Amino acid sequence: MCFSQHYEFETVIDLEATDVISQGKTGTCWSFSASSFLESEIMRISGKKIDLSEMYNVRHTYPKKAWNYVMRQGKTQFSEGGLAHDVINSIREFGLVPNDVYSGLKNENENHNHSELVSELNKVLDEYIADSKDYKTDWKEDIETILNNHLGENVSAFNYEGINYTPLSFLEFTNINPNDYISITSFNHVPYHSEFILNIPDNFSNGKFLNVPLDELVSITNTALKNGFSIELDCDVSEKTFSSKYGIAVIPENELESTEALKTIMKEKSITQELRQQEFENYNTTDDHLMHITGLLKDQNGVLFYKVKNSWGKNSERVGNDGYIYMSEAYFKLKTISIMVHKDPLNYILYKKTSWN
Structure with missing residues (x-):
């Protein structure tokens, strides 16, 4: 194998996906990536290209985060973060809407910025937790008012291409079944081929993950892609060798070569299950960011x-590869927290080993 060459890439698989967009100044990558994933799923299933509303999912998830925070008396995280299954939970209960029906942008704003929104939500929740008996109004109604002011009121009915829908009937129109999707991870502190609640800060909804060996996680991902199924990805992007500017994510064997590895091919580390576990337990691997795998x-x-x-936009000096990251298998193996995928690509043996099917 030749090293110290500038990268030259050849497309192996390129699944259909909607355009790269920006999540703006928000921590809602979980909704942007999962919405992109669902857009590709709709194209795969029905051939329809629909720009889904990311903020509709966010609007319905914040009250659930707030309830969790209040009921745990502030002894948990309340933030903009979330996971892919939060979008699945949202669409199961509240359906889907197109982005032009609910953009989450008000007052002619063109970009998302949730700094004031989060600050106002936190203020209400912390005031209520500090002295619930002295709180003068209904905190749940106050949360709804803040969300309405910043994102817009909920949608109950709308017209799409000349047909009237509710969000739930529109979900049915897309042929997306929320029960068809499963979150999968790989850690050795719980038995393989069992489900467990992954204890990471953004898993406020206590979502369950199927645990598989690392090689199986890679095999599931590659098999899905080769059979036309894209993948939702939760991973750590804090490494120096994850670069939006260069559009590259690698794990060089020599950490001193991290800058050069973004531009030229370097030998990468051999990633084992034990190293992956170690990096997770010492907090070097955290659930920083969610994205959407669309090819090889x-x-x-x-x-x-x-x-x-x-979901950091494109056509910028700080963003390479038109907003895509080319991620090595070594990076994926070490820094992936979890994936979410349609159940169909999972092989028969994996189905037989588990109890969730």
């Missing part, structure tokens, strides 16, 4: 990379 590439040495759709 290979470099000039035949090494596979994942084509990962990000």
